[in-house]
C-alpha cells in the first residue's frame with residue numbers, strides 16, 4: 001500500500017485547500033508566558049512543527065477566560081492584547097505551507113484547584129477527585145458571555161493569520177459538560193433534552209461563524225462517547241454531529257473519553273482496539289454514512305499503512321496524530337515520504353497498575369518533550385517515566 005493517499009490535498013467546504021491528510025491534533029503545550037501570551041518557546045516549537053510537513057497544525061487548547069485555565073502556562077485569547085504574538089507564532093507554523101488552526105476551550109469543572117478556586121460549569125457536579133473544587137452553575141448571562149468569548153477567540157485566530165479555528169467539544173471540558181446528562185442537570189433551555197444540551201455548542205458555532213465570515217474554516221473536536229455510565233453516548237454524539245453537520249462545519253474531529261476515563265490516549269482500551277490502532281474507527285465509519293462534513297479521526301493511529309488505508313477507503317479525510325508529534329516533530333513529512341512507516345511512541349508503563357491504569361503520565365511526559373523542543377532541544381524518547389512521576393506528583397517513586 002502506498003502512502004500517496006496521505007499526500008493528497010483536500011479542499012474544505014469553505015474552499016480552502018489543505019496540502020495533505022495528516023494533522024497534528026491539539027496538544028496543550030504548557031509553555032506560554034504566565035499571563036497566557038504566546039512565548040519564545042512556543043515560537044520555537046511551532047517553527048519546528050511548521051517544518052514537519054503536516055497539512056493542519058491545531059494549537060493546544062487556547063483559553064477564552066483567564067480566570068479559568070486548564071493548566072498553567074496555557075495560551076489565552078480573550079482580547080487582542082496578544083495579537084502580535086499570535087501572529088508571530090502563526091507565521092512560524094505556516095512558513096512551509098501547513099495551516100494553523102486555533103483550538104478554543106474553557107475547562108469548566110476540569111480546572112484543578114491550584115488554578116481555579118471558583119470553577120463554573122453547566123451544573124454543580126464536581127469531579128470525583130480532591131484536586132478539584134465543586135463548580136457552581138453558570139448563570140444565563142454568563143453563558144451568553146462565554147458564547148461571545150469563543151467568537152472573540154476565533155476572530156483573534158483569523159486576525160493573526162491562522163487558517164481556521166476549532167471548538168474543543170471533547171474530553172470532558174465545558175462544551176462536553178453541557179452535552180453530558182451526567183454533568184448538565186439544568187432545567188432551563190440549556191439542559192434536559194439533547195437539543196437543549198447541544199444549544200451551547202451550536203450557539204458557539206453560530207456566533208463564531210458570524211464573527212469570522214463564511215470563508216474562514218471552523219471545526220469541532222467531539223467525543224464519540226464519554227465512556228462513562230450515564231454520560232454522553234454514541235447515539236447522542238451521532239445526533240449532535242448531525243446537528244453540527246447541518247450548520248455546515250468544515251471539519252469534525254472525532255475523539256473520546258474524559259479526564260476521568262482517558263480513552264483518548266488509549267487508557268483502559270482493549271488490547272484488540274489498540275492493535276487495530278484507531279480507537280474510534282467503528283464510530284467514524286457510522287458517522288460517514290450520515291454526514292457530509294469532512295471528518296478527522298484522532299487516537300491511536302501509528303502505521304502509515306493503516307492511515308493510508310483509512311483515507312483510501314474514504315472512512316475519513318484527515319488522520320489526526322497527537323503523541324507522535326511530541327516525539328517525532330517531522331512525523332507527517334516522514335510518513336508521507338516513506339522515511340517512516342511506524343510512529344509508535346513509548347508505552348510509558350511503570351509496572352504499577354494504580355498509576356498505569358489512569359494514564360496519568362501520558363500528558364506530562366509528552367508535555368516535557370514540548371518543553372525540550374521549546375528550548376531548541378530534540379525530544380528525548382528515553383525520558384524516564386519515574387522522573388516525570390516525581391516531578392508531577394512531588395512524591396518519590398514507590399519502592
Ligand SMILES: Cc1cc2nc3c(=O)[nH]c(=O)nc-3n(C[C@H](O)[C@H](O)[C@H](O)COP(=O)(O)O)c2cc1C
Nearest residue numbers: 025026027028060061264299300321322323363366
Ligand atoms: C500532552 C498532551 C496534550 C494534549 N492536549 C490536548 C488539547 O489541548 N486539546 C485536545 O483536544 N486534545 C489534547 N490532547 C489529546 C490529543 O489531541 C489526542 O486526542 C490524543 O493524544 C490521542 O491521539 P494519539 O494517540 O495520536 O496521541 C493532548 C494529549 C497529550 C498527550
